[in-house]
Amino acid sequence: MRIPLIIRRAYPGEPRVYTFLTLAIRAMRVNGQITAIVDTGSPRTLIAPRDATYLKIPFKILPPSSPKELRVAGFVLPAYSMKDVTLGFLDENKTMRRINMPIITVLGRPVPYRAEIEHLPSIVGTDFLEDNKFAFYFDPHNKISYLEDV
Numbered sequence: 001m002r003i004p005l006i007i008r009r010a011y012p013g014e015p016r017v018y019t020f021l022t023l024a025i026r027a028m029r030v031n032g033q034i035t036a037i038v039d040t041g042s043p044r045t046l047i048a049p050r051d052a053t054y055l056k057i058p059f060k061i062l063p064p065s066s067p068k069e070l071r072v073a074g075f076v077l078p079a080y081s082m083k084d085v086t087l088g089f090l091d092e093n094k095t096m097r098r099i100n101m102p103i104i105t106v107l108g109r110p111v112p113y114r115a116e117i118e119h120l121p122s123i124v125g126t127d128f129l130e131d132n133k134f135a136f137y138f139d140p141h142n143k144i145s146y147l148e149d150v
Helices: 049-054 115-119 126-131
Strands: 001-005 006-010 015-025 030-038 064-072 077-089 098-107 122-124 133-141 144-147
Touching: 001 077, 006 144, 015 122, 049 098, 049 115, 064 098, 077 115, 077 122, 126 133
Parallel strands: 030 122
Antiparallel strands: 001 144, 006 015, 015 030, 015 077, 064 077, 077 098, 133 144
16 A cells, blocks of 8 residues: 655755645544655654644643654744544545554744744654554655555
8 A cells, every 4th residue: 555645846946755644633623634744854743833723733732742842943842742643644546544643743833933933844754654664665756755554
């Protein structure tokens, strides 16, 4: 089973690999679709502040993660833990594939606020790949990328 990914050029011109995903947490009535970058340099799957706001994630009831702050793209951001999250991806047959994650980190906005953080993407990290036994294939020359069960 494969989950196709999207290759786009980032503003400096380097290719980046993205996926559309649906995020759902029944207990919090959170449900929506976001775009996330697949980043094998990130050990964690992260929801960016912009996407957390779009999804209406209730920060006030989320416990802090461990550690309480994370450095992402040079910014130090407050980090929260969100448990029992279901991520949905369309597979190669356009069938929704639902994958449960025991925990995902949600990034908050720093104090003082910095507008530059609004450009940070959500990230599918290596925790997702390892926990769900996915291999990541990336061929930028032929513009092919996907996740595959191993």
